Amino acid sequence: MxxxxxxxxxxxxxxxxxxxxxxxxxxxxxxxxxxxxxxxxxxxxxxxxxxxxxxxxxxxxxxxxxxxxxxxxxxxxxxxxxxxxxxxxxxxxxxxxxxxxxxxxxxxxxxxxxxxxxxxxxxxxxxxxxxxxxxxxxxxxxxxxxxxxxxxxxxxxxxxxxxxxxxxxxxxxxxxxxxxxxxxxxxxxxxxxxxxxxxxxxxxxxxxxxxxxxxxxxxxxxxxxxxxxxxxxxxxxxxxxxxxxxGHQSLARGVPDESLVHRATAAATGDTMYANKVEKLNVDFTVERLPVAAEVLDPRMVRIPAGKFNEKHKHTHETLIHIIEGTGQVLVDDRVLAVRPGDSVMVPRWALHQTQNLGATEMRFLAVTDYNLSQRAYLGDATDYRLR
Ligand SMILES: [Fe+2]
Ligand SMILES: [Fe+2]
CATH class of the missing domain: 1.20.910.10 (Heme oxygenase-like)
Structure with a gap:
C-alpha cells in the first residue's frame, strides 16, 4: 500500500x-x-x-x-x-x-x-x-x-x-x-x-x-x-x-583646521550626543562627541557632576579614558581603579565599566574609542547596552 x-x-x-x-x-x-x-x-x-x-x-x-x-x-x-x-x-x-x-x-x-x-x-x-x-x-x-x-x-x-x-x-x-x-x-x-x-x-x-x-x-x-x-x-x-x-594617502588633505584640533572648553559645548539621569542608580552625566576628522576613533568628552556616576555598561568598542578634571574611580569588570587628573584607564572590549565621580567638583574625561571601526566590523545585537 x-x-x-x-x-x-x-x-x-x-x-x-x-x-x-x-x-x-x-x-x-x-x-x-x-x-x-x-x-x-x-x-x-x-x-x-x-x-x-x-x-x-x-x-x-x-x-x-x-x-x-x-x-x-x-x-x-x-x-x-x-x-x-x-x-x-x-x-x-x-x-x-x-x-x-x-x-x-x-x-x-x-x-x-x-x-x-x-x-x-x-x-x-x-x-x-x-x-x-x-x-x-x-x-x-x-x-x-x-x-x-x-x-x-x-x-x-x-x-x-x-x-x-x-x-x-x-x-x-x-x-x-x-x-x-x-x-x-x-x-x-x-x-x-x-x-x-x-x-x-x-x-x-x-x-x-x-x-x-x-x-x-x-x-x-x-x-x-x-x-x-x-x-x-x-x-x-x-x-x-x-x-x-x-592607499598611503594623507587623510588630512583638504580637512579644515577645526576638524584637526579641538580647543579646550571648560563648559559643555552644547553638542550633547547622549545624556542620562537615573536617580535611584545615582547616574547623571553627559557625552559630547569631538567633531574631529577621525576615521576609526571616536573621541568623546564625558562630564559627571560631583558625587554622580555614569552608567554601568559594556560594548563592542574598546575605550581609553583620560581624566582631565575630578577624582574618583573607574570600575572595570570586578576591578576598582582609583583615578585623578592626568590618569588614563584602558577599558577593553566587552568589559563592564562605570566611572564614578567621588569628588566635590565636576569630573571631566576624554573617552577615546574605536567605535567607528567596531561598529562596522561587528554584526550582531546592539553594540552598546546599559544596565538601568
Ligand atoms: Fe563605555
Ligand atoms: Fe519557490
Whole structure:
C-alpha cells in the first residue's frame, strides 16, 4: 500500500520520522551567525542587498533541484506530485508569477539591485549551488526525497521568518517581501509531498540512516554557505577602511583646521550626543562627541557632576579614558581603579565599566574609542547596552 493512502495519524506518529524532525529542528545550522543577524535586525540594506544577491543563484536554481530528484524517482505517482511543486514554482499559467521572477522583483524593488542578471556570484555561492544539484542528481530516491523535504522545503517557513525579521529590521515594507510570505505559507505542502515520498521507502533496509545523512548533508551545505556570506559581509564592511590604509594617502588633505584640533572648553559645548539621569542608580552625566576628522576613533568628552556616576555598561568598542578634571574611580569588570587628573584607564572590549565621580567638583574625561571601526566590523545585537 502506498503511504499516500495511509491515514494522516499513521504518518505523523511514525517514530523514526519524528526523530528525523527532531534532528532537523536541532541541527547546528540554526545557530548560523547569519540567521542570528537576521533575528537581531543587525543588517543594513547594503548588507541585505549583498546577502540576497548571492542567494539569487540558489533561488533561481531551485526548479533544477526538484527536477533532479524527479528524474531519480521511480514512482510515477510521486513524479506527478513533484510536477505540481514544479508547476507552483513556475507560476502555473502565469510565467511572470514564477518564484524566481518574484524573487527578482524583490531584489530590484526592495533592495535596489539594478540588474539581477549582472550579479557577480562568489565562488562559494557557485560551489554551494553545484553541491546542492549534485546531491539531488546522485541521491537514491529515498535520500533525494529526504534531502529536499527535511533538508530543504521543510526548513523554509522557520528560516524565512527569520529572514523576514531581518528585512523588516532594515525598514523594508511587507508589500515588497511577497517572496517570503508565499513561501512561508506554501512550502509546508511541498515538504509534505516529499515527505510522503520519503515514507514510502520506510520499509527498506538502511532507510533511517540514509534519510538522516541526506538531511544533515543539506543543512550542512547551507550552513557553510551562510558562514561564507557572513564572513564576506564583515570583509565588505571594512574594505573601504582597509583600502585607505593601503592607499598611503594623507587623510588630512583638504580637512579644515577645526576638524584637526579641538580647543579646550571648560563648559559643555552644547553638542550633547547622549545624556542620562537615573536617580535611584545615582547616574547623571553627559557625552559630547569631538567633531574631529577621525576615521576609526571616536573621541568623546564625558562630564559627571560631583558625587554622580555614569552608567554601568559594556560594548563592542574598546575605550581609553583620560581624566582631565575630578577624582574618583573607574570600575572595570570586578576591578576598582582609583583615578585623578592626568590618569588614563584602558577599558577593553566587552568589559563592564562605570566611572564614578567621588569628588566635590565636576569630573571631566576624554573617552577615546574605536567605535567607528567596531561598529562596522561587528554584526550582531546592539553594540552598546546599559544596565538601568
Ligand atoms: Fe519557490
Ligand atoms: Fe563605555
Amino acid at each position: 502506498s503511504v499516500t493512502q495511509l491515514p494522516a495519524s499513521t504518518r505523523t506518529v511514525h517514530p523514526q520520522l519524528a526523530e528525523l524532525h527532531r534532528r532537523q529542528a536541532e541541527h547546528p545550522f540554526w545557530s548560523s551567525k547569519l540567521l542570528a543577524g537576521f533575528a537581531q535586525g543587525a543588517f543594513s540594506k547594503a548588507d541585505l542587498s549583498y546577502i540576497f544577491s548571492q542567494y539569487h543563484l540558489y533561488s533561481k536554481s531551485f526548479t533544477r533541484f526538484i527536477a533532479a530528484v524527479m528524474a531519480n524517482c521511480d514512482d510515477d505517482l510521486f513524479r506527478s506530485q513533484l510536477s505540481e511543486n514544479l508547476w507552483d514554482e513556475g507560476g502555473g499559467c502565469e510565467p511572470d508569477r514564477r518564484h524566481a521572477q518574484i524573487y527578482r522583483n524583490f531584489l530590484t524593488g526592495a533592495l535596489g539591485v539594478a540588474d539581477p542578471a549582472a550579479i557577480a556570484y562568489e565562488s562559494y555561492t557557485h560551489n554551494f549551488v553545484r553541491e546542492f544539484l549534485v546531491a539531488c542528481l546522485r541521491a537514491e530516491p529515498m535520500a533525494g526525497a529526504a534531502f529536499l523535504s527535511l533538508g530543504t522545503e521543510g526548513i523554509v517557513p522557520r528560516m524565512y521568518q527569520l529572514m523576514l525579521s531581518g528585512l523588516r529590521g532594515a525598514g523594508l515594507p511587507d508589500d515588497q517581501l511577497e517572496f517570503f510570505h508565499i513561501h512561508i505559507s506554501c512550502d509546508d505542502e511541498h515538504a509534505l509531498t516529499l515527505e510522503n515520498m520519503l515514507l514510502s521507502y520506510a520499509g527498506q533496509p538502511g532507510w533511517f540512516d540514509a534519510c538522516a545523512a541526506a538531511l544533515d548533508h543539506a543543512l550542512t551545505l547551507r550552513a557553510e554557505f551562510f558562514a561564507n556570506i557572513f564572513e564576506a559581509l564583515q570583509v565588505r564592511r571594512l574594505a573601504p577602511i582597509l583600502a585607505r590604509m593601503q
